[in-house]
Amino acid sequence: MIEVLNLTKKFNGLTAVDNCSFSLEKGETLILLGTSGCGKTTTLKMINRLIEATSGKVFIEGKNIQDQKPEDLRKQIGYVIQSIGLFPHYTVEQNVAIVPNLLKWDKKQTVSRTRELLELVGLPPDDFLKRKPEELSGGQQQRVGLARALAADPSVVLFDEPFGALDPITRRQIQKEFINMESLLQKTMILVTHDVFEACELGDKICLMNEGKIKQIGTAKELIFSPHDDFVINFFQANRFQLELMVLTVKDIMEAIPKKECKGEAVQDFYEDARILDVLEAMGNIPQKEPILRIKSRDNKKICQTTSERIMTAFYKKRAKLLQ
């Protein structure tokens, strides 16, 4: 779907992005992760040609982006930025309709699409269509920003630290909605962030960058348990324990959970692909001594009954094995 080959950008002799290559399948989400100034945003902006590459190539659906006019290219790619950039003199409706209008869509089609999108991002159209951006909260603005990026139903969406400006609670909530948003499932997305939790939460793949170079590309699990070098290890070190609980699922540690069934009524069910962190968090909230949980497969077959303690023990065993 997206193929990036040897992309390089030099500003006045300084190399901002150095020979980066990666690719994404359709529907995949790639996270460009790194500290400030590592070249992740520059890489992103070279994909919709807001920044022109010094050398290297980008193909989207097999087409070289250099073969299209930048404006035409950008109309096909959704773009969401941290500062949102809603037009302050436009209403919410006009903001969402910008790209359809640029593409000269039929008026009726644009109107119905706008309503549909506002529903989708959780803003009741009748309340919000006529409002101006200044009348919206930060979270609402970012939802409108997302609706605007999706307006013309692009197959590719680029995000530049989309949740960076939100307070932690709103951020977490929108991230959750983001993951579950059906209209995003089919999209090929590249998202820039410096937040390791966001990266592990949202990304199918993570591309960790430093000083313009790609340090490692892979799933969150690969980066945490099979780091290529010390930089990768150090990057996650501060939040290591929590991240490990996030990237491992119950299924990953199943072999280490004692086979002996816990007797009694299970208080909660979990699918086997649930993250250990989520399981522990959920069980920790239950005000009962040693509550029992049940693990099921996706086709709803019971796999086993166990407790948080056993899962924790199993996690430690598995972790030791993975880190060897």
Added chain:
Amino acid sequence: MNFIEFIFTHQGEIIEQTGEHIGLTVVALAIAVFLGLPLGIMLTRYKKFSPSVLGVIGVIQTIPSVALLGFLLPLLGIGVTPAIVALFLYALLPIVRNTYTGIEEVDPAVREAARGMGMSDLQILANVELPLAVPVIFAGIRTATVINVGVATLCALIGAGGLGAFIFRGIALNNVYMILAGAIPAAMLALFLDMILGLLQKFIRPLIKPILILSSLVVFVIIPFIIVPSFFVHPFTAGFTAEFMERSDGYPGLKKHYNLSLNTVELDPGLMYHALKEKKVDVICGFSTDGRILAFKLKVLKDDKHYFPPYHVAPLVRGETLRKYPVLRELFSKLADVITDKKMTELNFRVDYKKEPPSQVAKDFLTQMGLEVIKNKKDKADIIIGSKNFTEQYILAYIFEQLIESYSDLSVELKTGLAGTKICFDALINEEIDLYPEYTGTGLHVILKAEKEISNTILRDERKVYDFVKKESKKRYDLEWLQPLGFNNTYALMMRESQANELDIETISELEYFLNKND
């Protein structure tokens, strides 16, 4: 006559001048908007030029208005064209700078989002940057409007009309009603135009695209239309000061006396001589001993039907001083009738244009006359000589001083630069000075305030005027007019020497003949 009556009797003129004023302001403003807006936009696209371009426009803004009109005179002459160009130049800075700033201040995130969605540069400009910059741009246009309404009053000084005509004529004639009749409509006009723009601002966003198109049209069509005609030949034109146009002993009387009909424009006294030199007008009303006559090679037309009142200069001395130092009478007789108009013009020229000190010029003059100048200063002054505050008077005061000190053992103190007739005269009456050079015409009108019947009967005869002021001053104030020095510094019509010679015009009658012949 009170102010209301004045307004009613002059309402035609007020309306006409207001119309001219609006015309000047609006045309200049429109050009400034349609040129300044694109220029401001260009600067946001080519930022490295912005400091230099804004700097240059800023420097133009700092040029005093009358000076700017003076700079434009050789290029564009007088009348409406240079007025509009000057107004345009003054309007440019607020418009260009505010356009530039307004666009620059658009949130970069909004611009990035617009670009990221695939808007072209032109679409971003028309749909995002300009609409968001509207308040700032309009603030600039409104500033420019108020500046222009103000500066447009000065355009009366170069014959472009407008409410300034009333204001300057009012100042020249010390007529408060006339000043107000120009100033009040001008102030109201500024407020009114500002209000209109304020209203327009609310509805401007949908109009941005038509304005962009219109602005390119203006640049290529209207401006050449205005600029080009000024380079063509103009008819024989007279440039007169507001005062001369209005005074009954100025142009209105001259017209009747010589049956003269001239194509006139009103000009600033300072710019008038320049306008004549630069061939923008062909005849002006100057003063017959002005140094510029020599500097600009002008020719004074002979007043062959004796229209202009005589302004012969003579020392005006307190009677008591004369009785105390009778030698003065004898001393000043050396100066009787020795300075011709031409000589005085030359002396003025040397001070005004050669920048020689008046004392040196005075000394040279006396030496030329065969009089020896010796300095013998005592500590205490016996005689105090005053003068008014223009070149000729300074020179005369120095001549008097040096003459007295060289040929008597009296010591002289100078109190030069007194601002105007009234101050000189009061100083004389109050014994603060003993003598100063005064003009017979001024004596008649200002000092003695002669009644109309008297002045009308004697006005055309220089001898009678002198005799009248001599007798009356003696009687009323115990002041003595000594013998006149010879020259007559009065109003005079003047032309370029080259043109006058070419057309063979020496006198005002010949000018009248020439004009009637060509009609």
